[in-house]
Amino acid sequence: MTEAKRLAGEKAIEFVEDGMIVGVGTGSTVAFFIDALARIRDRIAGAVSSSEQSTARLKQHGIEVLELNDTGPLPLYVDGADECDPHKRLIKGGGAALTREKIIAEASARFVCIIDPAKRVDVLGRFPLPIEVIPMARSLVAREILAKTGGQPVWREGVVTDNGNAVLDIHHLRIVDPVGLERELNQIPGVVSVGLFARRPADVVIVGGEPPQVIA
Numbered sequence: 001m002t003e004a005k006r007l008a009g010e011k012a013i014e015f016v017e018d019g020m021i022v023g024v025g026t027g028s029t030v031a032f033f034i035d036a037l038a039r040i041r042d043r044i045a046g047a048v049s050s051s052e053q054s055t056a057r058l059k060q061h062g063i064e065v066l067e068l069n070d071t072g073p074l075p076l077y078v079d080g081a082d083e084c085d086p087h088k089r090l091i092k093g094g095g096a097a098l099t100r101e102k103i104i105a106e107a108s109a110r111f112v113c114i115i116d117p118a119k120r121v122d123v124l125g126r127f128p129l130p131i132e133v134i135p136m137a138r139s140l141v142a143r144e145i146l147a148k149t150g151g152q153p154v155w156r157e158g159v160v161t162d163n164g165n166a167v168l169d170i171h172h173l174r175i176v177d178p179v180g181l182e183r184e185l186n187q188i189p190g191v192v193s194v195g196l197f198a199r200r201p202a203d204v205v206i207v208g209g210e211p212p213q214v215i216a
């Protein structure tokens with residue numbers, strides 16, 4: 001799968017145009033994208049990063065990291081995913097960076113999602129759905145989710161997000177209405193963000209392979 005991730009990450013470079021400020025996601029697939037971006041760093045105006053992890057890699061490569069508050073809307077966001085359905089709706093957050101990823105996706109005109117073939121599913125939910133929660137609300141949110149969805153919340157113990165919060169992973173969901181579930185879970189007090197990218201799905205999906213498949 002590493003090779004498929006590399007092929008997807010490198011293909012995404014074709015969406016980067018001269019002078020762009022590029023939104024950059026998080027994860028092992030994105031790491032390949034960042035490495036490829038480094039080769040054309042003189043042609044871009046900088047990057048907005050979704051995590052401390054990606055910020056470190058961007059800076060190692062000499063790519064300027066800018067604040068979203070200073071850049072305004074972005075033309076392009078490139079990020080990976082844990083699952084992708086045929087409508088380009090996603091589960092994200094395996095790397096616990098979902099909140100900043102969601103913010104940058106929302107701020108971007110075009111969201112290019114880079115995945116290996118194993119991430120493709122017909123119905124979302126095989127991958128446990130990550131939810132970032134305010135630490136003091138962890139048990140409350142877990143109880144509400146169990147009651148509302150029947151899914152089994154599991155605390156990702158020891159993980160603290162870049163925003164200082166906790167992560168719950170919801171197992172055994174079969175997500176037939178991703179937009180509705182995203183809306184419902186977002187309303188539980190204490191939920192910071194839900195790793196469902198359904199209201200704002202990807203615009204383009206690149207599936208790594210020889211050759212990579214571009215689904216627009």
Ligand SMILES: O=C(CO)[C@H](O)[C@H](O)COP(=O)(O)O
Pocket residue numbers: 025026027028029030079080081082091092093094095096097098101
């Ligand atoms: O959502 C994410 C991080 O929060 C990642 O995009 C997702 O977990 C996929 O990671 P990888 O490219 O390592 O398989």
